[in-house]
Amino acid sequence: MQTPWDYRYAQRTQRMKASAIRELLKVTEQPDMISFGGGFPAAEVFPVEEFKRACNYVLEHKGADALQYGGTDGYVPLREMISRHTNRIGINVDIDNILITSGSQQALDLLGKIFINRGDRILVESPTYLGALQAWNAYGAEYISVPTDEYGMCTDHLEEALRIGPKFIYVLPNFQNPTGTTLPVERRQKLIELADRYGVPIIEDDPYGQLRYEGDHLPAVELLDSQMRVHNGSYTGNVIYLSTFSKILAPGLRLAWVIAPKEVIRKLSLAKQGTDLHTSTFNQIVAHEVGQHGFIDEHVKEIRRVYSERRNAMLDALEEHMPEGVKWTHPQGGLFLWVELPEKFNATDMLQEAIAEKVAYVPGEFFHPDGSGKNTMRLNFSYCCPEKINEGIARLGTAFKKKLI
Amino acid sequence: MQTPWDYRYAQRTQRMKASAIRELLKVTEQPDMISFGGGFPAAEVFPVEEFKRACNYVLEHKGADALQYGGTDGYVPLREMISRHTNRIGINVDIDNILITSGSQQALDLLGKIFINRGDRILVESPTYLGALQAWNAYGAEYISVPTDEYGMCTDHLEEALRIGPKFIYVLPNFQNPTGTTLPVERRQKLIELADRYGVPIIEDDPYGQLRYEGDHLPAVELLDSQMRVHNGSYTGNVIYLSTFSKILAPGLRLAWVIAPKEVIRKLSLAKQGTDLHTSTFNQIVAHEVGQHGFIDEHVKEIRRVYSERRNAMLDALEEHMPEGVKWTHPQGGLFLWVELPEKFNATDMLQEAIAEKVAYVPGEFFHPDGSGKNTMRLNFSYCCPEKINEGIARLGTAFKKKLI
Numbered sequence: 001m002q003t004p005w006d007y008r009y010a011q012r013t014q015r016m017k018a019s020a021i022r023e024l025l026k027v028t029e030q031p032d033m034i035s036f037g038g039g040f041p042a043a044e045v046f047p048v049e050e051f052k053r054a055c056n057y058v059l060e061h062k063g064a065d066a067l068q069y070g071g072t073d074g075y076v077p078l079r080e081m082i083s084r085h086t087n088r089i090g091i092n093v094d095i096d097n098i099l100i101t102s103g104s105q106q107a108l109d110l111l112g113k114i115f116i117n118r119g120d121r122i123l124v125e126s127p128t129y130l131g132a133l134q135a136w137n138a139y140g141a142e143y144i145s146v147p148t149d150e151y152g153m154c155t156d157h158l159e160e161a162l163r164i165g166p167k168f169i170y171v172l173p174n175f176q177n178p179t180g181t182t183l184p185v186e187r188r189q190k191l192i193e194l195a196d197r198y199g200v201p202i203i204e205d206d207p208y209g210q211l212r213y214e215g216d217h218l219p220a221v222e223l224l225d226s227q228m229r230v231h232n233g234s235y236t237g238n239v240i241y242l243s244t245f246s247k248i249l250a251p252g253l254r255l256a257w258v259i260a261p262k263e264v265i266r267k268l269s270l271a272k273q274g275t276d277l278h279t280s281t282f283n284q285i286v287a288h289e290v291g292q293h294g295f296i297d298e299h300v301k302e303i304r305r306v307y308s309e310r311r312n313a314m315l316d317a318l319e320e321h322m323p324e325g326v327k328w329t330h331p332q333g334g335l336f337l338w339v340e341l342p343e344k345f346n347a348t349d350m351l352q353e354a355i356a357e358k359v360a361y362v363p364g365e366f367f368h369p370d371g372s373g374k375n376t377m378r379l380n381f382s383y384c385c386p387e388k389i390n391e392g393i394a395r396l397g398t399a400f401k402k403k404l405i
Numbered sequence: 406m407q408t409p410w411d412y413r414y415a416q417r418t419q420r421m422k423a424s425a426i427r428e429l430l431k432v433t434e435q436p437d438m439i440s441f442g443g444g445f446p447a448a449e450v451f452p453v454e455e456f457k458r459a460c461n462y463v464l465e466h467k468g469a470d471a472l473q474y475g476g477t478d479g480y481v482p483l484r485e486m487i488s489r490h491t492n493r494i495g496i497n498v499d500i501d502n503i504l505i506t507s508g509s510q511q512a513l514d515l516l517g518k519i520f521i522n523r524g525d526r527i528l529v530e531s532p533t534y535l536g537a538l539q540a541w542n543a544y545g546a547e548y549i550s551v552p553t554d555e556y557g558m559c560t561d562h563l564e565e566a567l568r569i570g571p572k573f574i575y576v577l578p579n580f581q582n583p584t585g586t587t588l589p590v591e592r593r594q595k596l597i598e599l600a601d602r603y604g605v606p607i608i609e610d611d612p613y614g615q616l617r618y619e620g621d622h623l624p625a626v627e628l629l630d631s632q633m634r635v636h637n638g639s640y641t642g643n644v645i646y647l648s649t650f651s652k653i654l655a656p657g658l659r660l661a662w663v664i665a666p667k668e669v670i671r672k673l674s675l676a677k678q679g680t681d682l683h684t685s686t687f688n689q690i691v692a693h694e695v696g697q698h699g700f701i702d703e704h705v706k707e708i709r710r711v712y713s714e715r716r717n718a719m720l721d722a723l724e725e726h727m728p729e730g731v732k733w734t735h736p737q738g739g740l741f742l743w744v745e746l747p748e749k750f751n752a753t754d755m756l757q758e759a760i761a762e763k764v765a766y767v768p769g770e771f772f773h774p775d776g777s778g779k780n781t782m783r784l785n786f787s788y789c790c791p792e793k794i795n796e797g798i799a800r801l802g803t804a805f806k807k808k809l810i
Contacts, residue, residue, distance in 0.1 A: 003643065003669070004643050005606050005665075010525075017675070018675055040473060048469075051464055052460070052461060052465070055457070056460070059456055063448075064453075067655035068448055068657050069443070103681050105682045106681040114418050117415045131679070135680070138518060167413060201408070201410050236407075237408065238409050250687075252471055252686035253472070253685055254682075254683070261410060270418075270423055271421060271543065274539040275511065275540070275680070277536070280507075280658055280688055282658060283688065
């Protein structure tokens with residue numbers, strides 16, 4: 001049925017495509033399906049009792065504020081909490097360096113809105129986070145892909161990519177989505193030095209940084225950048241840093257934050273005003289109530305324990321069930337690992353076999369802005385319990401063996 | 406302090422300006438200030454106990470869903486509740502005609518994202534809602550202004566404006582923000598007929614429709630449009646309808662909805678996916694829990710009682726304290742009324758006098774895309790209690806009399 005709206009869409013809608021992941025998730029609602037597709041936290045680690053206590057306290061004592069409109073930049077005590085956390089790791093920020101966003105997805109959208117003109121090129125890892133591509137496609141971004149290996153972005157290829165003249169660099173240094181790889185400190189150092197030399201700024205997306213299951217914590221790209229500069233008060237560096245409460249508290253709150261030079265925050269806040277006025281006051285005040293007395297630090301230990309067990313279960317199961325020729329990453333943290341089939345195989349085609357066996361994943365090609373990576377896939381290990389992980393990987397083995405052997 | 410970000414902003418940022426209202430609200434945080442500036446609901450009518458009950462119930466019984474990621478279109482039972490409400494008033498919709506947004510401000514942003522190419526002209530009432538201009542400026546919209554009188558948009562001037570070729574019409578028919586005026590049914594009829602004849606669709610923004618304090622409820626523009634068409638199942642008409650829980654429950658939730666033809670919802674949902682993935686699952690499930698058994702209908706009666714008293718207090722106080730030559734609207738509902746000074750006076754300049762007397766308002770020129778209306782101002786009557794309203798209007802009278810007499 002035609003409506004007068006049909007031929008009135010803006011040009012940019014031609015570049016808006018449904019996320020393959022979210023389309024896929026519809027299939028995975030079938031009963032008995034084991035899905036390694038989404039990037040869902042385990043519901044078992046949601047601190048439900050703590051939320052109950054916090055909701056009651058906030059409604060009892062701060063109901064009038066929590067249910068009212070709030071400022072665009074975000075609830076001040078929550079930004080103070082984030083600034084204390086950030087100062088503790090050595091980056092000198094105050095609340096004017098911090099904007100609360102409705103999930104990191106909104107931070108990506110707002111960054112696109114204030115920085116990207118049609119045709120601007122963004123330097124990304126290949127593969128990279130699908131949601132960033134989705135956000136920036138709407139603003140007409142083009143991409144310069146830098147290849148990755150088991151240690152993340154191959155910084156040896158960075159200089160040649162920087163010469164093309166990207167607007168900024170987008171990087172997920174810790175337990176990357178989708179590959180699970182972590183950028184070693186030498187590569188971080190090379191990244192900030194080259195970025196500085198070419199005058200190209202960096203967006204560092206770090207949703208999983210606190211979820212490390214082995215090895216030592218590495219300094220944030222923003223910290224290394226900040227250490228390289230003369231200190232004169234608050235952060236004015238080359239890096240915009242994104243993180244979120246989605247993986248350390250609960251994604252259903254839609255709460256994340258951006259750390260950036262003050263003038264960038266001011267521009268982001270202007271853009272946010274026209275986009276959603278502000279992020280839910282209630283959720284911000286509740287998250288502050290939950291987090292303010294060190295609860296998150298304790299809670300993260302529990303998340304690490306559960307996810308580390310699940311990661312191990314998946315690594316063991318892959319070892320046991322995958323046919324020869326299949327390779328995978330060994331993530332030191334985060335939610336994902338990355339599987340590579342022999343080159344002649346197409347993971348998108350093989351998804352049908354997998355779904356027939358009642359198991360799902362996300363084909364890797366969707367994470368490559370240039371459409372490469374057809375023999376790869378992303379597996380999530382945070383959502384299912386170890387028994388399901390083992391069963392799911394066994395099913396995946398069965399599906400692959402039909403084709404690979 | 407310079408950063409590499411400074412010279413990298415997108416062109417569109419040149420059109421992003423801080424909302425005068427939100428800047429103004431900073432001044433109004435001074436103690437003893439009486440502010441008629443914001444569009445805040447009265448905190449006294451927030452159903453805090455009901456929210457407490459709902460939060461406890463939801464966390465107890467649906468914690469795993471409420472804290473998890475959710476679908477982009479919104480929580481299905483909440484959309485079902487909205488579709489029942491919409492069907493009850495005669496518009497035939499199902500959940501695929503409904504998208505949940507993070508406040509109506511996000512609906513405006515998403516509509517801009519999918520419809521507005523740089524230079525597109527949008528037909529608006531003059532004055533109109535500032536947040537719509539803010540959202541659409543970022544997409545490079547231009548405006549065609551149609552004048553208004555005490556009955557809202559002057560539809561006699563509509564045809565001449567439609568000939569210029571607007572992309573769509575934006576109208577707030579009930580208790581308009583900023584003027585408080587209501588479009589009579591004859592003008593609604595003329596609006597939909599002319600829009601249909603010129604093939605120009607309509608966005609109907611209706612945040613206050615349920616907050617009527619006198620007179621009879623008028624049919625929505627969307628309903629009239631729908632009645633004009635051949636019925637063949639679900640809504641496929643010329644009108645996109647926006648409403649919100651901000652004024653009937655609480656704005657701190659950031660929950661609103663769009664009703665539109667299914668294909669438009671699909672496009673909006675794609676845009677929303679890249680913008681914030683989805684609106685807070687927790688808030689959606691809590692709002693459904695609060696609203697599902699007819700609570701909102703009862704609660705709205707209480708809001709009407711409180712706001713109607715406050716509107717009357719403001720009308721009485723204006724009668725008592727305003728110097729001669731000052732006129733104002735008599736709103737039948739909503740949150741605002743509109744004051745017109747004699748033509749030679751400038752309400753923006755006079756705000757300084759007002760603030761010196763410890764009372765604040767929003768100067769009317771900010772609501773006019775063409776910068777006219779310099780002798781006008783918007784007053785909010787929902788936020789302050791009747792005593793404060795009387796005192797604030799008395800102060801305003803003192804400030805004005807200094808200049809006007």
